[in-house]
Amino acid sequence: EIVLTQSPGTLSLSPGERATLSCRASQSVSSSYLAWYQQKPGQAPRLLIYGASSRATGIPDRFSGSGSGTDFTLTISRLEPEDFAVYYCQQYGSSPPGVTFGGGTKVEIK
Amino acid sequence: EVQLVESGGVVVQPGGSLRLSCAASGFTFDDYAMHWVRQAPGKGLEWVSLISWDGGSTYYADSVKGRFTISRDNSKNSLYLQMNSLRAEDTALYYCAKDAIGGYSYTHFDYWGQGTLVTVSS
Numbered sequence: 001e002i003v004l005t006q007s008p009g010t011l012s013l014s015p016g017e018r019a020t021l022s023c024r025a026s027q028s029v030s031s032s033y034l035a036w037y038q039q040k041p042g043q044a045p046r047l048l049i050y051g052a053s054s055r056a057t058g059i060p061d062r063f064s065g066s067g068s069g070t071d072f073t074l075t076i077s078r079l080e081p082e083d084f085a086v087y088y089c090q091q092y093g094s095s096p097p098g099v100t101f102g103g104g105t106k107v108e109i110k
Numbered sequence: 111e112v113q114l115v116e117s118g119g120v121v122v123q124p125g126g127s128l129r130l131s132c133a134a135s136g137f138t139f140d141d142y143a144m145h146w147v148r149q150a151p152g153k154g155l156e157w158v159s160l161i162s163w164d165g166g167s168t169y170y171a172d173s174v175k176g177r178f179t180i181s182r183d184n185s186k187n188s189l190y191l192q193m194n195s196l197r198a199e200d201t202a203l204y205y206c207a208k209d210a211i212g213g214y215s216y217t218h219f220d221y222w223g224q225g226t227l228v229t230v231s232s
Contacts, residue, residue, distance in 0.1 A: 035218035044222035099157035
């Protein structure tokens with residue numbers, strides 16, 4: 001089973017700053033099966049990025065995803081007040097079939 | 111508009127059983143695989159189970175295998191999770207989520223419900 005490790009656990013930044021979130025896999029992951037989600041308190045997760053780098057419908061272009069193999073990155077170019085939240089990476093694996101999530105990175109206001 | 115509405119969450123004693131439901135609308139339900147994902151209070155996301163569009167394939171996390179059963183009724187646009195032998199560690203908000211890709215491909219979740227809370231406690 002592939003394990004996803006997200007770092008850092010918490011990122012303290014100010015609005016307008018750049019956020020760089022890491023997701024490292026214990027084995028190589030197909031880019032097609034790597035996604036990122038945003039979750040705010042009391043809300044369901046929202047899809048941000050799929051296929052490692054494709055933005056979901058309605059997601060602002062300040063959000064971007066990159067990476068391949070075992071190292072993936074979510075970048076928020078300039079933090080807006082509404083971007084302070086918890087972010088999760090997720091992968092689908094076929095051997096055995098199943099889904100795993102990273103432990104999450106909390107982006108908090110500094 | 112895609113909507114997923116979960117129900118069935120209650121307080122149940124350890125060892126008890128519970129059936130969660132998810133009513134889907136706004137898309138062609140029987141074109142897509144569906145998932146259950148849970149989140150313990152203050153914790154991260156944990157995938158629980160997935161079912162193919164036709165119900166012919168089901169997969170489970172090791173933590174629930176043999177205790178939980180996922181099913182669907184495409185005639186009712188509904189997804190279910192039968193939960194048996196419940197443990198304290200099953201306490202969580204349970205979300206149903208739609209897979210983004212149709213057919214037998216499984217990738218990521220493009221829509222989520224708001225969740226239903228299951229509490230396992232004596």
